[in-house]
Amino acid sequence: MSRRNIFRGAVVLGTAATVGGFTVSTASAAVPNPGIASCATWGARAASGLSQIATDANKIVIHHTATANQTDVSQAAAYRLARSIQSYHMDSNGWADTGQHFTVSRGGYAMEGRHYSLSHLTSGNGMVVGAHCPGQNSQGIGIENEGTYTSATPPDALWAKLVDVCAYICQQYGIAPSKIYGHRDYVATSCPGDKLYSMLPSLRTAVADKLNGGTTPTFQVVIDNGSAGFTASANWAVSSYSAQRYGSNYHYANPEAVSDGAYYRATLPATGDYKVETWYPADAGYNATAPFVVFASGGNKTVTVNQQGNGGKWVDLGTHAFGSGARDIVAVSRWSSGAGYVIADAVRVTRV
Numbered sequence: 252m253s254r255r256n257i258f259r260g261a262v263v264l265g266t267a268a269t270v271g272g273f274t275v276s277t278a279s280a281a282v283p284n285p286g287i288a289s290c291a292t293w294g295a296r297a298a299s300g301l302s303q304i305a306t307d308a309n310k311i312v313i314h315h316t317a318t319a320n321q322t323d324v325s326q327a328a329a330y331r332l333a334r335s336i337q338s339y340h341m342d343s344n345g346w347a348d349t350g351q352h353f354t355v356s357r358g359g360y361a362m363e364g365r366h367y368s369l370s371h372l373t374s375g376n377g378m379v380v381g382a383h384c385p386g387q388n389s390q391g392i393g394i395e396n397e398g399t400y401t402s403a404t405p406p407d408a409l410w411a412k413l414v415d416v417c418a419y420i421c422q423q424y425g426i427a428p429s430k431i432y433g434h435r436d437y438v439a440t441s442c443p444g445d446k447l448y449s450m451l452p453s454l455r456t457a458v459a460d461k462l463n464g465g466t467t468p469t470f471q472v473v474i475d476n477g478s479a480g481f482t483a484s485a486n487w488a489v490s491s492y493s494a495q496r497y498g499s500n501y502h503y504a505n506p507e508a509v510s511d512g513a514y515y516r517a518t519l520p521a522t523g524d525y526k527v528e529t530w531y532p533a534d535a536g537y538n539a540t541a542p543f544v545v546f547a548s549g550g551n552k553t554v555t556v557n558q559q560g561n562g563g564k565w566v567d568l569g570t571h572a573f574g575s576g577a578r579d580i581v582a583v584s585r586w587s588s589g590a591g592y593v594i595a596d597a598v599r600v601t602r603v
């Protein structure tokens with residue numbers, strides 16, 4: 252299963268149906284290709300010596316072209332810009348091709364930059380190594396936005412297309428909207444300009460909304476103990492003893508009066524209410540008062556779970572309010588008065 256499909260199945264949900272009392276979500280291609288003009292369409296020169304790699308991009312890096320904020324917002328002007336950038340990068344910089352993967356004009360035209368950027372994006376597999384940000388060229392998709400945004404605000408047409416392009420890239424590669432960065436996050440540069448850089452939080456939110464199909468998103472994510480969103484100290488051991496486990500294994504630890512929780516983190520698309528559930532294997536020897544600390548926006552709430560029963564299914568921890576973005580959702584605490592292991596297996600978060 253590709254990362255793209257995992258993302259579509261687990262995070263970007265288009266529709267949901269209730270089956271057997273559980274919300275079952277089906278994948279959908281929520282964001283269409285935003286009409287990115289290929290190199291052939293805008294008349295690129297041939298390029299050679301490009302490096303294509305099998306690994307997927309894991310972030311987006313935003314740039315501005317630092318060219319004039321021109322008033323010609325036509326398609327012809329956009330294509331002229333793309334040809335001009337390519338010539339500058341090849342003839343003055345001595346590069347093999349356009350440095351960035353994609354370009355968005357002030358008139359809202361999206362264009363392929365470096366050859367092969369578009370075919371990799373539409374397939375959602377691999378990428379062409381760019382030349383837009385040292386250290387990130389084989390990891391980050393570079394987008395050049397036409398203009399200089401040190402103080403000027405990008406035109407609405409550019410902004411809207413940038414949101415569409417970023418959402419499509421996030422969808423195709425399974426990149427979280429929180430992984431949209433500015434050039435200056437990696438290199439000492441004024442790029443993408445103070446103004447555009449200050450708008451990146453808004454861009455991440457707009458992209459997340461787009462990925463969720465609008466203002467009333469259906470969102471659900473499962474964080475297993477093997478997921479990137481899970482963290483626990485080395486005091487937590489891993490077991491696959493119980494067949495009631497979610498996924499291949501689960502974490503467990505002895506109860507002790509210490510702050511040494513197992514944390515579940517997720518990126519939420521919007522501020523609002525979310526149902527939080529946990530899945531754990533039950534055993535008579537496990538903890539009857541395992542504390543689950545929910546990091547709700549109104550303050551932490553502790554929900555006690557009897558892990559001697561109700562194993563092998565989703566157990567409700569209540570509906571809680573959260574802010575948007577990447578955040579800790581819940582932690583399994585070791586600070587229990589009960590005997591027996593406390594178990595940290597999977598957590599599911601659903602927008603309600």
Ligand SMILES: [Zn+2]
Nearest residue numbers: 314315434442
């Ligand atoms: Zn830049």
